[in-house]
Amino acid sequence: MQRMTRQREVIRDAFERLGQPLSVQEAFEAAQEDLPQIGVATVYRAINDMVDDGWLVPVDLPGESTRYERAGIGHHHHFQCNGCGRVFDFEGCPGDLGRLAPDGFEVDSHEIILYGRCARCVTDS
């Protein structure tokens, strides 16, 4: 069974509070603000356990190390900001992508990633 330690509490809070996909490094830095002595290995282990529990799901973007976000938010895709590098969710997606594949190929699923500038980076520039 899973124990609720101070470490796991601050990690869980980081995901709940920030509400966006976080890398281990981002979660680690957020956790360090509340618990400076926390180690990275602890964050890796806690996050992997949360994925096994089904509380987090991995979010893989091209060329980036895996991020994680709260499970159960339904079909959606991701936006990555070219300014700050952060990742955001967005809903909606164009239907019928299957027809784009080459003849004879079967499409089961898809991924869409948008790149640009998030609202904050647009305002700041």
Place this chain on the structure above:
Amino acid sequence: MQRMTRQREVIRDAFERLGQPLSVQEAFEAAQEDLPQIGVATVYRAINDMVDDGWLVPVDLPGESTRYERAGIGHHHHFQCNGCGRVFDFEGCPGDLGRLAPDGFEVDSHEIILYGRCARCVTDS
């Protein structure tokens, strides 16, 4: 200036012959068939030089190490086979993805990845 060695020749040939995005490992294995004593470091260096020369471009897919393909084939996206893991190009893409982003966000570019089974894996199963 760039010299044409036997090593770089077999690496270049692998990309021309196979005509699909190749990881360093895939290019290394293809090169080894013609030149068994070739080292991985050579393949890494040759590929990085070919990217610098503009002859190859990186192809990053979620959760995968970088692949590379011939530059200059125009706007396209990638299909990854869940059976054999290989990556294929496809043309066409749904217009106007920008409207999907959250309010206040600016979209500059996008990536679409389709997953499923390639023609060969569909036939084999």
Place this chain on the structure above:
DNA sequence: ATAGATGCAAAGGGTTTGCACTTGA
């Protein structure tokens, strides 16, 4: 009390780099 969690440091896996040797131009 005791199994699970932690922190540290060592081990892994993939990529890059230093160096002495080889080779294309």
Place this chain on the structure above:
DNA sequence: TCAAGTGCAAACCCTTTGCATCTAT
């Protein structure tokens, strides 16, 4: 000739693991 390229092994970076210690339950 001689600088670019090569192969090997060491160095790196990120992630995982082993282990002694700590701590929720």
